[in-house]
Amino acid sequence: MSTIPFNDLSRTPPELLSEIEDAVGSVVRSGWFVMGPQHAALEQELAAYLGVSSAVLVGNGTDALELALCAVGVKAGDLVLTTANSGAYTSVASRLLSARPVFADVAADTLLMTAETFERALVSLPKTPAAVVVTHLYGMLANVAEIAALARQHGIAVVEDCAQALGSRRGGRLAGSFGDVATTSFYPTKNLGALGDGGAVLTSRPEVADRVRQLRQYGWSGKYTIERAHGKNSRMDELQAAIVRVKMSHLDRWNERRRAIHTAYEEARPTGLRFVTSVSPAYNGHLAVVQASDAAAREVARDTLRSAGIATDVHYPVPDHLQPLKELHEFDVSLPVTERAAQTIFSLPLFPELSDEEVAHVSAALGSL
Numbered sequence: 001m002s003t004i005p006f007n008d009l010s011r012t013p014p015e016l017l018s019e020i021e022d023a024v025g026s027v028v029r030s031g032w033f034v035m036g037p038q039h040a041a042l043e044q045e046l047a048a049y050l051g052v053s054s055a056v057l058v059g060n061g062t063d064a065l066e067l068a069l070c071a072v073g074v075k076a077g078d079l080v081l082t083t084a085n086s087g088a089y090t091s092v093a094s095r096l097l098s099a100r101p102v103f104a105d106v107a108a109d110t111l112l113m114t115a116e117t118f119e120r121a122l123v124s125l126p127k128t129p130a131a132v133v134v135t136h137l138y139g140m141l142a143n144v145a146e147i148a149a150l151a152r153q154h155g156i157a158v159v160e161d162c163a164q165a166l167g168s169r170r171g172g173r174l175a176g177s178f179g180d181v182a183t184t185s186f187y188p189t190k191n192l193g194a195l196g197d198g199g200a201v202l203t204s205r206p207e208v209a210d211r212v213r214q215l216r217q218y219g220w221s222g223k224y225t226i227e228r229a230h231g232k233n234s235r236m237d238e239l240q241a242a243i244v245r246v247k248m249s250h251l252d253r254w255n256e257r258r259r260a261i262h263t264a265y266e267e268a269r270p271t272g273l274r275f276v277t278s279v280s281p282a283y284n285g286h287l288a289v290v291q292a293s294d295a296a297a298r299e300v301a302r303d304t305l306r307s308a309g310i311a312t313d314v315h316y317p318v319p320d321h322l323q324p325l326k327e328l329h330e331f332d333v334s335l336p337v338t339e340r341a342a343q344t345i346f347s348l349p350l351f352p353e354l355s356d357e358e359v360a361h362v363s364a365a366l367g368s369l
């Protein structure tokens with residue numbers, strides 16, 4: 001068995017490739033490349049899929065966070081509360097608005113923010129945050145409804161980061177439909193990826209959608225008329241919109257395939273490793289994450305898998321509050337669960353195009369750990 005990559009974006013199935021080629025050809029022939037009919041159609045289809053009233057396409061998932069935070073009123077000097085184990089995208093986006101990222105720890109079992117970790121962070125902060133960003137990490141839907149109920153009592157806006165969790169649902173409601181506003185990314189490795197960059201802001205609050213529409217295009221209220229501060233150019237082009245539309249029709253099926261692969265890994269019952277992710281409708285199979293008992297045990301497990309030709313990765317090795325860039329963490333904080341996770345977790349190969357033979361090989365290697 002040759003090496004099993006952590007991900008392989010070159011494995012486009014032939015039927016999908018020809019669908020994409022047709023879509024690209026029709027955009028090229030149309031002569032309309034930015035904010036045209038493909039863009040408008042994808043906005044409609046995304047909003048309908050999530051069950052929200054508006055989707056606003058933007059350049060990427062980090063811009064989506066920045067513009068969503070701006071649209072709910074986050075200003076320079078405001079605090080933005082989030083988790084420090086989710087790749088620092090929210091911290092970077094907050095700094096673009098000169099807001100100050102602050103952190104809640106996560107639950108030891110799911111590594112997600114909970115109502116309890118949210119409340120504990122809240123009492124330790126020098127002032128009430130203007131917004132909380134709940135990241136549905138690894139594709140697992142956090143309990144946003146409970147966090148939002150508390151946030152509302154304090155006048156804190158709730159942003160859901162769904163970049164990893166498109167299609168995750170609970171009680172018939174999808175990730176992205178619980179908060180004031182949600183964001184996503186179409187980076188190629190996400191469950192719904194473009195062939196380049198893209199992102200979206202999703203909301204059922206019309207005034208928030210209107211503000212993001214202005215912010216993504218220079219702050220324009222109309223052509224060449226600038227009314228809104230913090231505008232920039234952050235648009236998603238017609239080619240990427242057309243490609244994402246094609247791929248979106250396969251999203252639920254791909255997520256199902258991802259869940260089936262995860263189930264096979266769980267059934268291997270690796271000794272000494274615990275699954276952080278687990279299969280349910282609330283998990284779209286974005287990443288398969290396991291946790292070892294300590295840092296040394298993680299290295300042994302990863303080395304054993306590497307010897308069996310299996311690539312693994314760590315999401316994420318450096319928590320936000322320990323990043324070298326000091327402005328990402330102005331206030332000192334200790335986050336024991338987050339810090340321990342960064343030392344002990346790793347991710348297994350999980351993408352829909354893995355063959356059954358490859359899945360069996362990874363499962364066998366896990367079973368022998």
Ligand SMILES: *Cc1c(COP(=O)(O)O)cnc(C)c1O
Pocket residue numbers: 060061062063086087089090135161162163164184185186187197198199
């Ligand atoms: C990928 C990702 C982002 C950023 O998206 P980009 O399109 O790469 O800017 C933000 N948040 C989460 C949770 C992500 O996984």
